[in-house]
Amino acid sequence: xxxxxxxxxxxxxxxxxxxxxxxxxxxxxxxxxxxxxxxxxxxxxxxxxxxxxxxxxxxxxxxxxxxxxxxxxxxxxxxxxxxxxxxxxxxxxxxxxxxxxxxxxxxxxxxxx
Amino acid sequence: xxxxxxxxxxxxxxxxxxxxxxxxxxxxxxxxxxxxxxxxxxxxxxxxxxxxxxxxxxxxxxxxxxxxxxxxxxxxxxxxxxxxxxxxxxxxxxxxxxxxxxxxxxxxxxxxxxx
Numbered sequence: 001x002x003x004x005x006x007x008x009x010x011x012x013x014x015x016x017x018x019x020x021x022x023x024x025x026x027x028x029x030x031x032x033x034x035x036x037x038x039x040x041x042x043x044x045x046x047x048x049x050x051x052x053x054x055x056x057x058x059x060x061x062x063x064x065x066x067x068x069x070x071x072x073x074x075x076x077x078x079x080x081x082x083x084x085x086x087x088x089x090x091x092x093x094x095x096x097x098x099x100x101x102x103x104x105x106x107x108x109x110x111x112x113x
Numbered sequence: 114x115x116x117x118x119x120x121x122x123x124x125x126x127x128x129x130x131x132x133x134x135x136x137x138x139x140x141x142x143x144x145x146x147x148x149x150x151x152x153x154x155x156x157x158x159x160x161x162x163x164x165x166x167x168x169x170x171x172x173x174x175x176x177x178x179x180x181x182x183x184x185x186x187x188x189x190x191x192x193x194x195x196x197x198x199x200x201x202x203x204x205x206x207x208x209x210x211x212x213x214x215x216x217x218x219x220x221x222x223x224x225x226x227x228x
Binding site: 004006031033040041042043045048058088090092094100101102103104105106107109 | 122145147149154155156157158159162203207208214215216218219220221
């Protein structure tokens with residue numbers, strides 16, 4: 001079955017450590033996105049990538065980094081520079097020719113203590 | 114600036130009652146509009162979308178939405194709510210930033226369903 005997978009579902013880290021969240025899709029989608037979700041704040045765009053080897057900062061990119069070496073994969077690294085990393089992280093992808101339409105993975109809840 | 118407003122943060126309805134969730138947008142051109150649903154701890158699922166044409170669009174799970182340009186609204190409706198509809202609902206509008214296409218999101222409406 002085609003879809004978007006995010007792993008792990010729950011992730012725990014100590015403050016000061018970098019952590020990488022996985023996002024993989026087998027839908028042959030070109031565009032991929034990372035969002036952060038906090039209670040009452042909706043979805044905020046962290047980074048997005050329209051094609052392989054290219055990505056752009058979203059609205060809240062500080063403290064995060066990404067790579068897009070393969071079409072299927074768009075990992076997000078939460079660095080120690082991110083002041084409030086505890087959140088629910090959602091990955092999405094968008095098929096070519098479908099205007100703005102995005103499909104989401106199940107999310108990863110990151111807790112940093 | 115483009116924006117999406119969902120005026121109701123939280124709504125409670127009784128099972129079997131009708132539902133309307135409000136969404137207002139600010140956008141100069143013809144908008145691309147979406148409604149998504151999110152169950153607790155899960156990803157978002159696309160309910161329906163409007164690009165052009167018939168202003169009343171049908172979606173999954175018995176939902177529909179009506180685009181009203183004069184009111185800059187895209188309200189989501191369901192004639193009879195089921196307990197399984199309890200979730201968070203998000204309205205979004207497409208934003209064209211050069212060659213990059215992104216969504217602007219409302220803050221969501223949390224729906225509770227009383228038995």
